[in-house]
Amino acid sequence: MKGRNLRFWRRYALELLAVGLGVAFFCLVVSALGAQPEALPGVLMCTPYYLSMGCAFGLILCCFSIHISYLPLILAMGSTRREAFWGFLWCRLLVVAAAAVLSLFLWLLLPGDVARDGLTLLPLLVLLMLLAASLGSLMGLLYQRWRGLGILVLAVLSGVVGAGASITVMSSSRGAALFSRLGPLGAWTAVGAALWLLLGAADLLLTRSTLRRREVKL
Amino acid sequence: MKLQCTDLVKTYGTLHAVDHIALTLEQGKIYGLIGRNGAGKTTLLSLLTAQNPATAGEVTLDGAPVWENREALGHLCFSRELNISPETGLGNLKVKEYLRIASIYYPHWDAGMAQELTELFCLPVKKKLQKLSKGMLSMVTIIVALASKADFTFLDEPVAGLDVVARDQFYKLLLEEYSATGRTFVISTHIIEEAADVLEEVIILREGKLLMTENVQDLLDSARYVSGKADEVDAAVRGLEVHHAESMGRSKGVTVLLKPGEAVDESREVTVQPMSLQKIFVALCGEEVQV
Numbered sequence: 001m002k003g004r005n006l007r008f009w010r011r012y013a014l015e016l017l018a019v020g021l022g023v024a025f026f027c028l029v030v031s032a033l034g035a036q037p038e039a040l041p042g043v044l045m046c047t048p049y050y051l052s053m054g055c056a057f058g059l060i061l062c063c064f065s066i067h068i069s070y071l072p073l074i075l076a077m078g079s080t081r082r083e084a085f086w087g088f089l090w091c092r093l094l095v096v097a098a099a100a101v102l103s104l105f106l107w108l109l110l111p112g113d114v115a116r117d118g119l120t121l122l123p124l125l126v127l128l129m130l131l132a133a134s135l136g137s138l139m140g141l142l143y144q145r146w147r148g149l150g151i152l153v154l155a156v157l158s159g160v161v162g163a164g165a166s167i168t169v170m171s172s173s174r175g176a177a178l179f180s181r182l183g184p185l186g187a188w189t190a191v192g193a194a195l196w197l198l199l200g201a202a203d204l205l206l207t208r209s210t211l212r213r214r215e216v217k218l
Numbered sequence: 219m220k221l222q223c224t225d226l227v228k229t230y231g232t233l234h235a236v237d238h239i240a241l242t243l244e245q246g247k248i249y250g251l252i253g254r255n256g257a258g259k260t261t262l263l264s265l266l267t268a269q270n271p272a273t274a275g276e277v278t279l280d281g282a283p284v285w286e287n288r289e290a291l292g293h294l295c296f297s298r299e300l301n302i303s304p305e306t307g308l309g310n311l312k313v314k315e316y317l318r319i320a321s322i323y324y325p326h327w328d329a330g331m332a333q334e335l336t337e338l339f340c341l342p343v344k345k346k347l348q349k350l351s352k353g354m355l356s357m358v359t360i361i362v363a364l365a366s367k368a369d370f371t372f373l374d375e376p377v378a379g380l381d382v383v384a385r386d387q388f389y390k391l392l393l394e395e396y397s398a399t400g401r402t403f404v405i406s407t408h409i410i411e412e413a414a415d416v417l418e419e420v421i422i423l424r425e426g427k428l429l430m431t432e433n434v435q436d437l438l439d440s441a442r443y444v445s446g447k448a449d450e451v452d453a454a455v456r457g458l459e460v461h462h463a464e465s466m467g468r469s470k471g472v473t474v475l476l477k478p479g480e481a482v483d484e485s486r487e488v489t490v491q492p493m494s495l496q497k498i499f500v501a502l503c504g505e506e507v508q509v
Contacts, residue, residue, distance in 0.1 A: 008323070069310075074319070075269060076296065077319065077320055078267075078294060078323050078324065079291075080291065082286060213271060215269070215270040215271070
């Protein structure tokens with residue numbers, strides 16, 4: 001991949017990460033406002049959860065819009081399809097990696113029970129973000145092919161993510177506990193990994209083959 | 219540097235949008251691409267710049283295929299009419315973001331020129347594309363085309379929506395840039411009369427097929443409109459390449475394209491007139507008229 005292409009996708013990844021950070025900050029403020037003063041350190045330690053959630057939400061929306069707007073745009077401006085494909089992939093991985101590193105850094109900086117649980121859950125959070133990216137991308141492909149169906153899937157998933165976000169925000173001080181009550185962690189990680197492999201492979205194959213035949217209609 | 223396509227075909231179902239076109243574009247010329255609506259102009263430009271895959275045939279730049287060729291694509295710019303409908307999502311981009319993305323992808327981007335043109339056109343860079351008028355959107359595409367500094371620059375309806383002053387400004391800018399750099403421009407337009415003065419070569423498409431590639435001056439020199447009584451006109455143009463006959467009762471008018479050494483028989487009672495590029499185009503692509 002050439003430098004110019006990397007520049008574009010790096011900038012886009014940074015904007016996407018900023019969305020994640022914005023959501024995390026918003027959730028943090030809302031949680032802090034509703035929490036008792038003694039619970040504030042616990043709320044702060046939930047920041048990586050909010051960040052992962054914000055990034056996952058941002059990835060769904062952005063991967064969707066990349067298919068609709070940005071891929072045709074950069075193809076119209078002379079990018080090769082190969083560059084567009086790898087750039088898109090690199091952008092998502094960069095966001096997930098940055099969110100994971102930030103979470104790791106925060107939990108290492110503020111040790112405690114929540115941080116310990118969080119570190120254990122980190123692989124699952126990474127998988128969730130990767131899944132979100134694949135879902136968003138698949139929805140973009142769906143929308144591009146069958147407009148209405150794509151919107152329907154987007155609406156349902158946005159509702160699910162929104163509801164999940166609300167639940168987590170409402171019980172922010174017990175965020176880690178909420179995750180740990182869901183079942184054995186290993187099993188969830190395995191399920192997440194399997195799902196990601198399935199969706200990720202479908203998304204990559206479809207994105208690649210669609211890009212090869214894609215016509216720019218701006 | 220030469221951009222060539224050989225036996226280029228693009229089909230959509232049973233429709234042949236581009237039908238076996240072979241074309242060579244040389245560096246340092248301004249080409250006009252003209253044709254009626256649906257003639258395949260935009261499709262041809264999209265294929266030449268590898269924005270759409272061809273059904274058959276190949277586009278090459280100095281012998282190297284353009285498709286998926288970063289190096290070759292760096293020499294091409296296709297600045298098309300912007301579609302800001304909600305389906306593309308493009309309307310949410312601000313002008314400055316659009317220009318920033320262009321500056322990343324066009325390797326020879328001239329930021330200074332983009333800035334100058336933005337100021338010249340008084341373009342509100344902080345506005346979203348969907349908030350711009352049709353004329354302003356055309357200005358954005360003109361800025362991208364000129365500032366891209368691509369050796370082969372294609373403009374699809376660049377003056378659509380521009381007022382007369384802005385159109386004049388565009389042609390002046392185009393000629394200045396052409397004189398200074400010797401870049402190749404291919405302009406697809408329906409406003410033929412205005413563009414005629416700046417065009418060096420004309421490419422005429424008809425129903426997806428290449429009807430003609432000709433030097434504009436040579437075409438103007440060779441085209442004549444011959445009118446008079448039908449039998450006199452027929453006699454005057456006998457043996458010549460006749461296009462587009464118009465009959466009105468006993469009168470008749472025909473367009474002829476003269477080959478070197480040929481002439482209309484002016485001893486007959488006919489009127490022979492030179493033709494404008496637009497009239498030639500109508501004669502070549504319009505329907506025969508009988509009243």
